[in-house]
Amino acid sequence: MGHSKASKANTHARLVEAAAARFKERGVDGISLSDLMKELELTHGGFYRHFDSRDELVTEALELALTQTGQAMRERLFDGGRSNLAAFVDFYLDEAHRDQRATGCAVAALAGDAARKSADVQAQFREQIERNLEALSEALGPGSGPASGSAEESRATALLVLSALYGALTMARAVGDSPLSREVLRTVRKRITTLGAAVKKPRRRSKVKRS
Amino acid sequence: MGHSKASKANTHARLVEAAAARFKERGVDGISLSDLMKELELTHGGFYRHFDSRDELVTEALELALTQTGQAMRERLFDGGRSNLAAFVDFYLDEAHRDQRATGCAVAALAGDAARKSADVQAQFREQIERNLEALSEALGPGSGPASGSAEESRATALLVLSALYGALTMARAVGDSPLSREVLRTVRKRITTLGAAVKKPRRRSKVKRS
Amino acid sequence: MGHSKASKANTHARLVEAAAARFKERGVDGISLSDLMKELELTHGGFYRHFDSRDELVTEALELALTQTGQAMRERLFDGGRSNLAAFVDFYLDEAHRDQRATGCAVAALAGDAARKSADVQAQFREQIERNLEALSEALGPGSGPASGSAEESRATALLVLSALYGALTMARAVGDSPLSREVLRTVRKRITTLGAAVKKPRRRSKVKRS
Amino acid sequence: MGHSKASKANTHARLVEAAAARFKERGVDGISLSDLMKELELTHGGFYRHFDSRDELVTEALELALTQTGQAMRERLFDGGRSNLAAFVDFYLDEAHRDQRATGCAVAALAGDAARKSADVQAQFREQIERNLEALSEALGPGSGPASGSAEESRATALLVLSALYGALTMARAVGDSPLSREVLRTVRKRITTLGAAVKKPRRRSKVKRS
DNA sequence: ACCTCCGGGACTCCCCGTTAGT
DNA sequence: ACTAACGGGGAGTCCCGGAGGT
Numbered sequence: 001m002g003h004s005k006a007s008k009a010n011t012h013a014r015l016v017e018a019a020a021a022r023f024k025e026r027g028v029d030g031i032s033l034s035d036l037m038k039e040l041e042l043t044h045g046g047f048y049r050h051f052d053s054r055d056e057l058v059t060e061a062l063e064l065a066l067t068q069t070g071q072a073m074r075e076r077l078f079d080g081g082r083s084n085l086a087a088f089v090d091f092y093l094d095e096a097h098r099d100q101r102a103t104g105c106a107v108a109a110l111a112g113d114a115a116r117k118s119a120d121v122q123a124q125f126r127e128q129i130e131r132n133l134e135a136l137s138e139a140l141g142p143g144s145g146p147a148s149g150s151a152e153e154s155r156a157t158a159l160l161v162l163s164a165l166y167g168a169l170t171m172a173r174a175v176g177d178s179p180l181s182r183e184v185l186r187t188v189r190k191r192i193t194t195l196g197a198a199v200k201k202p203r204r205r206s207k208v209k210r211s
Numbered sequence: 212m213g214h215s216k217a218s219k220a221n222t223h224a225r226l227v228e229a230a231a232a233r234f235k236e237r238g239v240d241g242i243s244l245s246d247l248m249k250e251l252e253l254t255h256g257g258f259y260r261h262f263d264s265r266d267e268l269v270t271e272a273l274e275l276a277l278t279q280t281g282q283a284m285r286e287r288l289f290d291g292g293r294s295n296l297a298a299f300v301d302f303y304l305d306e307a308h309r310d311q312r313a314t315g316c317a318v319a320a321l322a323g324d325a326a327r328k329s330a331d332v333q334a335q336f337r338e339q340i341e342r343n344l345e346a347l348s349e350a351l352g353p354g355s356g357p358a359s360g361s362a363e364e365s366r367a368t369a370l371l372v373l374s375a376l377y378g379a380l381t382m383a384r385a386v387g388d389s390p391l392s393r394e395v396l397r398t399v400r401k402r403i404t405t406l407g408a409a410v411k412k413p414r415r416r417s418k419v420k421r422s
Numbered sequence: 423m424g425h426s427k428a429s430k431a432n433t434h435a436r437l438v439e440a441a442a443a444r445f446k447e448r449g450v451d452g453i454s455l456s457d458l459m460k461e462l463e464l465t466h467g468g469f470y471r472h473f474d475s476r477d478e479l480v481t482e483a484l485e486l487a488l489t490q491t492g493q494a495m496r497e498r499l500f501d502g503g504r505s506n507l508a509a510f511v512d513f514y515l516d517e518a519h520r521d522q523r524a525t526g527c528a529v530a531a532l533a534g535d536a537a538r539k540s541a542d543v544q545a546q547f548r549e550q551i552e553r554n555l556e557a558l559s560e561a562l563g564p565g566s567g568p569a570s571g572s573a574e575e576s577r578a579t580a581l582l583v584l585s586a587l588y589g590a591l592t593m594a595r596a597v598g599d600s601p602l603s604r605e606v607l608r609t610v611r612k613r614i615t616t617l618g619a620a621v622k623k624p625r626r627r628s629k630v631k632r633s
Numbered sequence: 634m635g636h637s638k639a640s641k642a643n644t645h646a647r648l649v650e651a652a653a654a655r656f657k658e659r660g661v662d663g664i665s666l667s668d669l670m671k672e673l674e675l676t677h678g679g680f681y682r683h684f685d686s687r688d689e690l691v692t693e694a695l696e697l698a699l700t701q702t703g704q705a706m707r708e709r710l711f712d713g714g715r716s717n718l719a720a721f722v723d724f725y726l727d728e729a730h731r732d733q734r735a736t737g738c739a740v741a742a743l744a745g746d747a748a749r750k751s752a753d754v755q756a757q758f759r760e761q762i763e764r765n766l767e768a769l770s771e772a773l774g775p776g777s778g779p780a781s782g783s784a785e786e787s788r789a790t791a792l793l794v795l796s797a798l799y800g801a802l803t804m805a806r807a808v809g810d811s812p813l814s815r816e817v818l819r820t821v822r823k824r825i826t827t828l829g830a831a832v833k834k835p836r837r838r839s840k841v842k843r844s
Numbered sequence: 845a846c847c848t849c850c851g852g853g854a855c856t857c858c859c860c861g862t863t864a865g866t
Numbered sequence: 867a868c869t870a871a872c873g874g875g876g877a878g879t880c881c882c883g884g885a886g887g888t
Contacts, residue, residue: 043847110385471867589797678854
């Protein structure tokens, strides 16, 4: 491993990766540059060879974290037909996912922090969530049901599903490992598919209710 | 210059209140003791008259924030019959609530942080969420439907509803004020009642699905 | 010793005395009320039965310290004829006086602090120094010399003598016990009388010089 | 934000200078580290980059204040022949010097405090006063008079003169601006040269007295 | 890429003057 | 007159982000 010109780019990338993981684990302000550099067996003095400021790292790490999440999500979602949603939910609301914040969903890990950050950071979340939404919407798809305002409906359902997923995972994490935590995961895992069902079939009744 | 008779208890209480508000607004680590004291027009020196450490304040402020939230929630939930859920949801997913983190729901504001805090803090969230769950479960009540594992069912529904509420509010905040943010609030507000509906009436189908 | 009405006045007086001593020893800001009260075997909570504020004690203690000093000074100055000045100087510039700040001259002990205190405090010093000056001036007296602007002359001499006394004592204290400290005392003690001599006898030359 | 290359040495020096000035003005205990740092537009957190403790700053600031004083004194004293003493005295006992404690003589400003400080501090005063004494002694010089124990004599005179100077300035400051304050300065200014005269010429009488 | 260090600012501790209640 | 405690504020310590210099 000579210290070729490529090694700088490599270190940059490793830094962003490590930061993405630590940020998801401890929050954007939860880890210092010094500790981060130590992870790569570097000293923190060298940091500024790669970034102009911590904020720059934050931006890049967030970008990475969010796109990785989106990518992984989509892959699980699109493998075949309708049953993929269930598979995705099973993964998303698993205890393993709950406990591995470093590798898990960036939105669930960092959305709470994003509310207090700059508009730029929030824009990053917005873009990614929008993308996630589209993917989920497509997965829920209008295809399988009778054609009834399908695009709108499935997007709305996707929003509801996403909210429930993020909320459930966040709650499960907030209460620590406990019966409640496991109950949240298990219950929402089981029930969440009813949302898709509800929107696809018995649409008449819902409309009546809302009026 | 002299302290009025208002006494310690008052200052202590005001400190906890101010901390609760600021914590919800900026996160538990987002405000310094010094700035907190300034809010009460005090200086940082007097802080340790009231708390042994910052952590002690965190504990008390979290307790206050969480119970206040729970209290307000229950009040909105129980005014009459079933329609209160809708009213509660309308309040919870309003833009005003989204923008007023200082006075809004403590769980939504701080659950993201709780995941990285001590087991004690997580226990506080657990207790409060449990209480919220019971209240919501009762509000969704088994009463209106035929006696079919009603308690269990309504608790499960409550979990789903709560998850969606927390998740939607968190997402709406994370993306900043924007069409997406408003869409999240609006959509979930409209759709969330279908969750309750789904569980209360057409219970047969749900069961079939889950099997 | 019942706690009769007289006892309060008594405590007040003892406080002022103790404060005067401590202030001279450690400076006006060099002792806390708490420590002061302990000297009287009281607790510091009772202080405000006797004074409205620390400043009030300072004023009274300074008054006492300054007048006691003046009194003692005058007594040593006026016992007989002219040789009293020498006796006074011998006392004033003795190592014992240097080492016993608590009972020694208040002006020498506190003039350095007075420069940084309020106009009121400085007025106290002004009055007392004026009185000391008059006494010394009288002691140096115009009597023994030929009548030549005698009052003016002796006042001027008194000023010079006082300056040298205060300055020598302050210097002797500032350098700590050491050959230099003792040299200052000894030398000024011996030489200072030449000032009086200079003014009383060979007045012609002085006047020529000043013109 | 960000520190220029100007580096530590500069800040250190500026701190010592500022401290020297403030100490002379308000006393060694009269200014807080925080306020001191504010003068340099720094915060108190950075202080310990430059000094291990407040005491260390005190030592250095005292050293600076004392040597600066001595230097300035000697410069005024040695410009030509004997008349320089008068010029020095005129400066030393001027109202301007009385009112500018921050830039004025460190001995006069701080000797009162030194008596209550550690032996180390007193040693600093001792050294500096010794140096001042030698300079003044040399200025009074044995040269002009008949050769009679000249060194001893002029040192003794220097001691007397220094005492009078310190004492007069201290008194003038202690009583605040007032007729008395001005009288002290004026009178001692005029009379102090008689001390030198007294020692240089009529030496016989002095010797007789001392025996 | 390292090491060193600067300046910022937080937390904690402790003492002071002052006040209230016993 | 004491006990207790309040609020002010200084000192000391630590760590962080950032900026040289080797």
